[in-house]
Structure formats: structure tokens, C-alpha cells
Amino acid sequence: MQNPDAPKAKPHRFRLFDPILAGATLRDRLIACLGALVCIALTGAISGYLFGQGPYLPFIVAPMGASAVLLFAVPASPLAQPWSIIGGNTISAMMGVIAAYLVHDPVIAIGVGVGLAIGAMSLTRCLHPPGGAAALTAVLGGPVVASWGFLFPLVPVGLNSCLLVGLGLLFHKLSRRNYPHVVPKPAENTHQTRDIPPALRVGFQEEDLDAALAVFDEAFDIDRQDLSRLLRQVELQAAVRSHGDIRCADIMSRDVIAIGEDTEPDHARHLLLKHNIRTLPVKDRDGRLIGTVGLRELSRSDGAILHVLSEAAVADIDDPALSLLPVLTDGRTHAVIVVDGDRRVLGLISQTDLLSAMARRLPIDDAATKIVA
The missing domain is CATH 1.10.20 (Histone, subunit A)
Structure with a gap:
């Protein structure tokens, strides 16, 4: 029997218009359109201003349009990173010029140029699809390209690429998008042993x-x-x-032991040991959370709690409890502070709280009972 709550498949006639990239949204596409519009226009304008717009110099080459698609539509792609754009276009254009210089038959030259471009980009770790177009432009550019000879890869190809990347960096910064794409460091074992991190076991x-x-x-x-x-x-x-039905509100400790920003370190240590806890939320004078301290932070205290605060891991009261797993298994964080919109402390979820909630959902079989016994 079919589940009435299950998501319905889209009609086949509409699948042609489905997004072809995972994670793509309408907002992302509109930003990409705006970025390409502004930055391609400025790249052409600046190049034309610097070198003139005479008949012997194409102030912007066609492959920049393809580079803009990658730069603004898929900025996280390895093919769209700064070195890929600059190196890929410039090196490929050089391969095209070399092919045109050595091979006089244009049919053979275009194949040699693109083949050399792919090989060179692969060796220099700057694979960039528009580089193939840059190589073709260098081979088939005619007298305009021939007049510049081996300078063509630098002007206008290299110049265009550098300008486009520079403008793209500025545009992405203003639009608060992550570019260049930086892959977060993989999880590390904070205990400095040879074991892999707990989250990866x-x-x-x-x-x-x-x-x-x-x-x-x-x-x-x-x-x-x-x-x-x-x-x-x-x-x-x-x-x-x-397990989405388990919310932070269901498992959090509500009687939270917290301290103020003026609390003496000795008193903070006393609270940690007395209540057998590892983390103390620290509030400012208005009662808002400003950080946390534990014995690790207090061991390097010079008398002021404010100087050794760690950034607090926080959650909303309605967040799924299991969404805290990455934080509470990173080897550094022992508790997540549950706060409201004004960062006032509502509760605290420790590693023990989350582990207990998960354990209650596990089936208890005979083997597990014997182990406990």
C-alpha cells in the first residue's frame, strides 16, 4: 500500500526543467547572472581602457564568457578556482600559439592545440574547460592573434583572466559567498594519539x-x-x-550552573569539581551568553575569566538533538548551550545527555543484557 505522506514523483514532462546541479537554487542563479553581467562588462571595459579597442587587439576573448559561467554559477567547483581560470586560460592559449606555429594545417593544428592544452593544464593542476576554447582561439584567431604572436597568451588572455578573477573575488565577497572555495580541514584527533578521530571510526x-x-x-x-x-x-x-522527534528541549538540563564574567577563577574551578561537570557557561552583566570555560581554560587563567573564554557551541530549543552529534564528537566540545534569540541560556546538553537519549532508542537484546550484567 502506498504511503500517502510519501513525496510524489514529478511528472516526466517537467523533468527536462529540473536543476542539473545539486544544491542549485533560484537565488544562486540570479546572483550568478548578476555577477557575470557586472564582471564581464568591467573586464572588457578595463582591458579596452588599458590597451585600446583597435582592430588589432580583441580587448576581451570569447573563452572569458565560459570562465564566467564557472566562476559565478559553480564557484565551489575545482575547475572554477583562481589558478584554474588564470593558469588554464593562459597556458592553453600558449599551447594554441605553439600548435599554430609548428603545424601549418589548421585542421591538424586545432586538434594538436586542444590536446596540448589538456595535457598542460593537467600537469600544472589548472584544468579549466574554457582553456580548450582559448587554445582554439589562438589557433584560429587569424591576423589579429598572429600579430601578437607569443604575447597573445598574456595580452589579452592572461590580462582578461586576472581581471575576471579579481572582480569575481570582490563580487563574491560582497555577496557573502565562499570563494575561493576552501575545503575545511578533516577532523583531527585532538588527543594527539595515532587513533583516528572518534567521528570517523x-x-x-x-x-x-x-x-x-x-x-x-x-x-x-x-x-x-x-x-x-x-x-x-x-x-x-x-x-x-x-530520530527527528527528539528535540533539544527534550533532553537538555535546565538547571544550568553558570557564572558571570567577573567570577573568580578559583570559584569557577570549585563549581566544576563540586558539580562534576566540564563546561561552565559564562554570562555578561545583562545575562547573555558570551562564552564557556572549563578546567583547560582555567589552567591558563591570569586572574580574569574574560581572557580565557572559549567560543560557546549553541543550539536552538527546537533543533533536532541528533544534529549536535558533529559538535559533541569533535574531541573538544563537551557541552552545547541551548539559548533563545537574545542568547539567554535556556539549558545545556552534554555528551552524556545526548548519549543517554540515543541509548534509549537502541533495541536491547539478550547479548547487550549479558554485557551490562
Whole structure:
């Protein structure tokens, strides 16, 4: 029997218009359109101003349009990073010029140029699809390109690429988008032992990812570390969905031991030991959370709590409790502070609180009972 609450499949006639990129939103596409409009126009205007717009110099080359698609539509792609754009276009244009110089048959020259471009970009780690167009432009550019000879890869190709990347960096910063794309560091064992981090001990391993890629035998337009991070987030979201009925409000401690910003370090240590806890929320004079301290922070205190505060991990009262798993298993954070919109402390969820909630959802079989006994 079909579940009436299950999501319905889209009619086949509309699938042609589905987004072709995972995670793409209408807002992202509108930002991409605006970025390309502004930055391509400025790249052409600045290049024309610097070198004139005479008939012997194309002040902006066609491959910049393709570079703009990557730069603004998929800024997280490895193919859209600054070195990929600048190096890929410039080096490919140089390969095209070399091919045109050495091979006089244009039919053969275009193949040689693009082939050399792919090889050169691969060796220099700047693979960029518009580079193939840059190589073709260098081969088939005619007298305009020929008049510049081996300077063509630098002016206008290199100049255009540098301007486009510079303007793209500024645009993404103003639009608060992450560019260049920086892959977060993988989880580390904070205890400085040879064990892998706790969060990576269960689920798929890196060798499993390598084996899966080998089975597909395809190249994917995503950084390997990004792919690993995405799959781990999928695992987390599946767990949250399965246990989404457990909210932070259900498991948090409400009688929270907290201190003020003027509390003496000795008194803070006393509270930690007396109540057998690892984290103390610290409030300002208005009662708002400003950070946390534990014995680690207090061990380097010079007499002022404010000087050794750690940034507090916070959550909303209605957040799924299992969404706190990455934070509470990072090897550094022992508790998450539940706050309201004004950062006033409502409760605290420790590693023990979350573990107890998860344990209650596990089936208890005979083997587990014997172990406990």
C-alpha cells in the first residue's frame, strides 16, 4: 500500500526543467547572472581602457564568457578556482600559439592545440574547460592573434583572466559567498594519539570512498574532500530524520550552573569539581551568553575569566538533538548551550545527555543484557 505522506514523483514532462546541479537554487542563479553581467562588462571595459579597442587587439576573448559561467554559477567547483581560470586560460592559449606555429594545417593544428592544452593544464593542476576554447582561439584567431604572436597568451588572455578573477573575488565577497572555495580541514584527533578521530571510526572509511570511485571509473566535478564531507553529512541527516522527534528541549538540563564574567577563577574551578561537570557557561552583566570555560581554560587563567573564554557551541530549543552529534564528537566540545534569540541560556546538553537519549532508542537484546550484567 502506498504511503500517502510519501513525496510524489514529478511528472516526466517537467523533468527536462529540473536543476542539473545539486544544491542549485533560484537565488544562486540570479546572483550568478548578476555577477557575470557586472564582471564581464568591467573586464572588457578595463582591458579596452588599458590597451585600446583597435582592430588589432580583441580587448576581451570569447573563452572569458565560459570562465564566467564557472566562476559565478559553480564557484565551489575545482575547475572554477583562481589558478584554474588564470593558469588554464593562459597556458592553453600558449599551447594554441605553439600548435599554430609548428603545424601549418589548421585542421591538424586545432586538434594538436586542444590536446596540448589538456595535457598542460593537467600537469600544472589548472584544468579549466574554457582553456580548450582559448587554445582554439589562438589557433584560429587569424591576423589579429598572429600579430601578437607569443604575447597573445598574456595580452589579452592572461590580462582578461586576472581581471575576471579579481572582480569575481570582490563580487563574491560582497555577496557573502565562499570563494575561493576552501575545503575545511578533516577532523583531527585532538588527543594527539595515532587513533583516528572518534567521528570517523564508524561509517564509511576513506578506502571505501576510493573503492567506490574506482567502481564508477569516472571523474566527478567535486573535490575529493568535499565528496567525503558531503557523504558524512548525508549520514548525519539520515540519522536526524530517523530520530527527528527528539528535540533539544527534550533532553537538555535546565538547571544550568553558570557564572558571570567577573567570577573568580578559583570559584569557577570549585563549581566544576563540586558539580562534576566540564563546561561552565559564562554570562555578561545583562545575562547573555558570551562564552564557556572549563578546567583547560582555567589552567591558563591570569586572574580574569574574560581572557580565557572559549567560543560557546549553541543550539536552538527546537533543533533536532541528533544534529549536535558533529559538535559533541569533535574531541573538544563537551557541552552545547541551548539559548533563545537574545542568547539567554535556556539549558545545556552534554555528551552524556545526548548519549543517554540515543541509548534509549537502541533495541536491547539478550547479548547487550549479558554485557551490562
